[in-house]
Amino acid sequence: MTERSLSEMPSDATPQGGSPEDAHIAEIARSRLGEPGPLLEVLHQVQAEFGYLPPGTTRVVAHELNLSRAEVHGVISFYADFHTEAPPRVTVAICRGEACQSVGAEALVNNVRSRLGVDIGGRTADGLIELEQIFCFGNCALGPTANVAGRLHGRLDAARLDALIDEAHQGARLGAR
Ligand code: FES
Numbered sequence: 001m002t003e004r005s006l007s008e009m010p011s012d013a014t015p016q017g018g019s020p021e022d023a024h025i026a027e028i029a030r031s032r033l034g035e036p037g038p039l040l041e042v043l044h045q046v047q048a049e050f051g052y053l054p055p056g057t058t059r060v061v062a063h064e065l066n067l068s069r070a071e072v073h074g075v076i077s078f079y080a081d082f083h084t085e086a087p088p089r090v091t092v093a094i095c096r097g098e099a100c101q102s103v104g105a106e107a108l109v110n111n112v113r114s115r116l117g118v119d120i121g122g123r124t125a126d127g128l129i130e131l132e133q134i135f136c137f138g139n140c141a142l143g144p145t146a147n148v149a150g151r152l153h154g155r156l157d158a159a160r161l162d163a164l165i166d167e168a169h170q171g172a173r174l175g176a177r
Helices: 003-007 020-031 039-050 057-065 069-078 105-116 158-176
Strands: 090-095 129-134 146-148 151-153
Touching (some): 090 105, 105 129, 105 158, 129 158
16 A cells, blocks of 8 residues: 555544454553654554554554554554564474584475475465574584474474474464464
8 A cells, every 4th residue: 555545544534343453452542642652652562462563553543643544654664673464373493503404404494395385484374384494593412403383392303393383283273263
């Protein structure tokens, strides 16, 4: 969406029929109305509570703070710290450091890439798993090493890593329902 089309949108449209998420964002914005220049503080608080800036953020915050959507959108897109995409439920980080490479890390990376259909930095189609690379977890003697859903695993082979990812993915699917 361009700045022009955003600026043409009325900021005084009441976020009617909004979701509970929108209502909570509105509550956050209202709670800071008396503060000078509250936009950044409101956005930081929304992100702290939701883990990202949900889709209704620009519309609701613009309405509550009596700003144009273009102003709010401009601030959100200016600061790299603001995230408009929900964080993944599961992060799979595979070590590509030298020690892990020497014991087969690259084959693990390639296997996971093709199994999940994502590249490094990408997410599965359902958005639940993100694949990352790390260049040493400090677990070199027990490589290849990967972190799956916050837990470090060493001496991995493709079958074990697949099983760990499948288990985490299944848990994430259930949690997303
Ligand atoms: S190189 Fe992989 S844990 Fe150190």
